[in-house]
Amino acid sequence: xxxxxxxxxxxxxxxxxxxxxxxxxxxxxxxxxxxxxxxxxxxxxxxxxxxxxxxxxxxxxxxxxxxxxxxxxxxxxxxxxxxxxxxxxxxxxxxxxxxxxxxxxxxxxxxxx
Amino acid sequence: xxxxxxxxxxxxxxxxxxxxxxxxxxxxxxxxxxxxxxxxxxxxxxxxxxxxxxxxxxxxxxxxxxxxxxxxxxxxxxxxxxxxxxxxxxxxxxxxxxxxxxxxxxxxxxxxxxxx
Numbered sequence: 001x002x003x004x005x006x007x008x009x010x011x012x013x014x015x016x017x018x019x020x021x022x023x024x025x026x027x028x029x030x031x032x033x034x035x036x037x038x039x040x041x042x043x044x045x046x047x048x049x050x051x052x053x054x055x056x057x058x059x060x061x062x063x064x065x066x067x068x069x070x071x072x073x074x075x076x077x078x079x080x081x082x083x084x085x086x087x088x089x090x091x092x093x094x095x096x097x098x099x100x101x102x103x104x105x106x107x108x109x110x111x112x113x
Numbered sequence: 114x115x116x117x118x119x120x121x122x123x124x125x126x127x128x129x130x131x132x133x134x135x136x137x138x139x140x141x142x143x144x145x146x147x148x149x150x151x152x153x154x155x156x157x158x159x160x161x162x163x164x165x166x167x168x169x170x171x172x173x174x175x176x177x178x179x180x181x182x183x184x185x186x187x188x189x190x191x192x193x194x195x196x197x198x199x200x201x202x203x204x205x206x207x208x209x210x211x212x213x214x215x216x217x218x219x220x221x222x223x224x225x226x227x228x229x
Contacts, residue, residue: 042220105155
């Protein structure tokens, strides 16, 4: 079965620093989703990637999917305390998509003011 | 405002007791999901439903039950057979667009279940 591994598991950065979170799949990704979760709350959708080499940005967050579609990265530029939380990647496992997908274990981000 | 409502926010279960977590959505989504989140772990799928009156087991369905009698509602019952129910439970819904292979999930705020 497909697995998603995220790294690092946790990250503490000083405000204003850049950071990158990685999500690696054991199989080809056909849909890769990034979510953010504030502690004790639900998940909020950030971005979805489908094509090899695809890159999307929203405000100071950029997500990329590699050409082989087995690894995605989430990059935050000039981090702010509002970026703190847990970032999770989720993925469809089939070419046609499916109603269910799997999640990575998450990366806990803390931004020091 | 459209969204997903989970209730209660906090729930306590006595040993041997069944408890039911509520999940309601007004997004007109066909699919609904229940996940369990434990500290330091990602989300694990308990049950999901693609249409009314139909649902499938996820990866950790043992000790849980669900129903889907209405499109808007997908309640989860944590039965006494679930020996370690303490966790954060998240409900989600999605409108799966097969032609685009797009399945963005929208989440409720969660229910934290503890055992007394």
